[in-house]
Amino acid sequence: MEDKRLKDAFSNTSDRELQFTKEDRHRVFERIRKINEEPHTQRKSLISIKKLVPVTVSLLAIGLCLFLFLPSILSGNFNEESNSSDFNKVSRTPVASDTVVEEEKISTTLITVKSKEMDNQIYLNLLLTYNKDQKMMKVVTLPAETYAPVSTNNDGTVLYEKLLFAYQFGGAENVRTTVSKIFDLPIDYYAVIDLETFSRLIDSVNGIDYDLQEDIRVRAITQVAFDFEKGTHRLNGEEVVALMMSTSEFDKLGEEHLVDLMNAVMNKVENEIPPAQLKELFTKIEANVSLDSLLENQIEINSIKSISLKDGMIADFIPLSSTTGKFFYKFEKDFLNSISQELTTFN
Template sequence: MEDKRLRDKFGHTSTQELKFSKEDRDEVFEQIHKLEKNNNTPKKSFISSSKKFAPLTVSLFVLGLCIFLFMPSILSGNFNGERVVNEPEAEEAEYFTTLITVKSKDMDNRIYLNLLLTYSKDKKMMKVVSLPYDTYAQVGDKDDGTALYDKLLFAYRFGGAENVRTAVSKLFDLPIDDYAVIDLETISTLMDSMNGIEYDLQEDMRARAISQVAFEFKKGTNHLNGEQLVSLMMAATEGNSLDEEDLINLMNAIWKKAENNIPQPQLNELFTQIEANVSLDALLKNQIKINSIKSIALRDGMISDSITLNSTEGKHIYRFEQDFLNTISEELTTFN
């Protein structure tokens, strides 16, 4: 299923791209220590866990600031019943795919969240999988033409939004039709305009942050800003105290508040801050209905590993066996 349109070449790399901050280094060796303590732990079986959340369909696109795919439903004021998104131009296709990515300009354009979505027009069903940023993947090509592998975290550096799409497409051997790359600052602007959101946690937890090492969250109701929201979504992606149900519930919490607090002109302005391969006009041409959504988890196939850079530096990664990724691709593109 390789997409020949996505064979971009990137012929620049250096050892500088493999260096990371003190916080990253501390995290790496903490992970390595955990690996040494648990290296007798059996590998997880290749069975993906998934759940259906039909009532929460809209919320998945709130990560795209209620704009990228879901702008049609917002502009039309269709907030009841079945939700709608834009229809792809190639109506003959059995399904189409979309990648929504969150990056941070302040952190050298590292990407922290990737949502890969597939949609079946016939079944009116959508599926979604969230990728850990520590995923080890081909992020470009070296000067000699050989593949360059690193964390998905760095994929934007080697060719921008198009290269992020290429990296994820190659990882799953799955063509990706549309993409949107959203900066953390844009998400923070949206959250600030709504005065944040509230989310209930079942226990105290510590979650990795972006502009700082981590956030400490308390059991009960937490008032979240933009980075704290993304931090919890990252934790849910990796299954750290949270899971895919929390991922969707977080998005739903944004939707409920954005529905009544974000005016259309502001949404239009926010759209101009998103890197996407589709125009706002194209989004508004056609609409389709979504009856249900299915969330697919990757953590049953996540193999915690590390790469040694030198005697004092290393980095933590997640590897996936190809058989597992093939299973995920098949599940993403099979609609029964």
């Protein structure tokens, strides 16, 4: 019975509604009350930068950004001459500010993991910004339950739904458009990786070893949940993505685990996957940049900062009937503006 309730609480049905018993609804609202002492309470807080992570040449890249940093792996090493190219020279004007960033060379990249098996719903969304001059990167992960402008109705009004469904309304390009609207921030590059493709990659290196400091239960994708005990685990592809997803949720893993998981994936990929296999992987990724273009432009990363959205997350439940409803995470515009500014400000 417990598994059935969890499945009802976490699964998305074809009519895009969550099915709840009265007991389930009570549990959901109890969780919301724990998250927010009062419903819809404004939660403006300072942006939490959880971790500054040095990235060495041996790491070569960060986690799921395979498509953007693939040339670094294929070519073997970074080199300083590549830093003089015109790659990603994008001037930005920080949101919520009238001050123009002078000659900052910043690029933005969105990495999304979806599942064909689950009707092309998207579960992991990583938004990254990179400053070429300082060789710094920042990353933020968006919960799949984010209340987002995923499409436009026939009457011209904006259709809001979970970010989870953005791919269904227009594919990879619509995912980019939706996330761009959320942060009011242009997104230069995007890549959508199917969970099956990512899982095959992880299986080819016999899984990813990862250490957890405590017992934890996290939501899965093709099943209800994963239960992990404290200690070292050999993770498959879906388990890696599930743990990354949990870094954007309350009472789960901290944001520092997101970068640590990326490190674990890329270290394994670098050491055990031949370049030819990585090139084949690229052909299975939906991206708006060609492999030839990537091969001509390499980048170097000295550090990565992970940025948290948890301080601004507002849990909300919209009842649709006496037995059905939808659970969302909402963010106030001012908070999202502050996140956008932090993503595009490199000091």
